[in-house]
Amino acid sequence: MPSRTRSVWLLIGVIATLVATNVIAHFTSRWANLLAVPVAAVLLAIGTRLAGLQWREMGLSRSELRAGVIYALGAAVAVFGIVSVAVAIPATRQFFLNDRYDSASSALLAALVVIPLQTVLPEELMFRGVLQGALGRLFGVRGTLTLGAILFGFWHVSSSLGLTSGNQGLSDVLGSGVAAQIAGIAGAVAATAAAGLVLGWLRWRTTSLLAPVALHWALNATGALGAAVAWHLPR
Template identity: 70%
Template sequence: MIRPDNATRVRSMVLLAAVVAALVAINLTAHLAGSPVAVLAVPLGAVIVVGVARLVGLQWREMGLSRAELRSGVPYALAAVVAVFGIVTVAVAIPATRQFFLSDRFDSATAALFAALVTIPLQTVLPEELLFRGVLQGSLGRLFGVRTTLSLGAAAFGLWHVGSSMGLTEGNEGLRSVLGSGAIGQVLGIAGAVAATTAAGFVFGWLRHRTTSLLAPIALHWALNATGAVGAAVAWHLPS
């Protein structure tokens, strides 16, 4: 007979395995399926995963989504947005760092603003935070301590970005000049992107843990991505 505490641990392990499997499936669908399935895979997948996780017992507070948790994250969210906008403004103003913002995807103000206000929050930031700092971190927290939870969550977030990093150096003038444009440059670009997003995932996870709120990492994640897009549009129109 399985003791109650062992049965709870088994259920938590099954939940974690199911979440990881769902993340893999969503990621593969987003990068291998054709439109519109690929476009909807991450946001729709996030809604389904959150709903199923809640149905099987993961609490809103464990995902940083209860009303109290969301309120507690407001000051941190505002501080994160202000800090990132300030840092990016300075980086774009300096010619030495400006080149790293020269992404072909955002060479027009219209494309950058649409991405910052629509695509990035709805297709990237909100679903990824729900999946990783919400459901995955909540599931990991049932089984592991804080350090292991944050480390595993960060590693998963880094690996999540392998597919989206394909061709990264080809579309960024600054990275291409540093890493090169061949196969080696592409591999280095992917490795760099995975390392950077792993580090970012750790920071997002720590912020989620520190504030108990999903709102804070959402704000920081959005600020980083949105200022990157807007910064790119501005950088293209400044002297090199």
């Protein structure tokens, strides 16, 4: 068993890396925005593995990955079904009107390439893999899941700064001023923290990183695809 002091320093290093990665990705250059998170995820996984964190603790051993297959398929199918219904209902359709995905080609590129490689895989590796593994050495299940969810929520502050201005449905509901922007950020943090709690639980329940990866991808990809469909339906 690793010493508690060593586990504390490991966790501090992981959190510091996450903070630095977020700042670099959102407040430096366009290339950093594209590459910082995926590169940091790989380096963080390798670095923590060299520091003693086991593949099993990250949900990446062969047995853990096999255990998550059924849950992964079930999560993806469930999300696609729920989002399809939400897009079909006029009252909820407006919340899918994201300017970035107003065409089928941009939505497909995002769902099949950008979202998996730039968001889902690196974020799950960092949060449900490395961070949850590091937290699990120091806290029980509740503490691990709660702290992981809170940190995942705050991770999305930077990416939600222009949330209301880029989503017609949210702008119609919240407006477009400073107060609306603050409300949008708070809502995004709360929503992603709740999502982080579910993803963390799924990682704990299945012992596998594969299941939260599938659910995370399904949530983001269906959002993009749902937006492309919503823009071409009556409003």
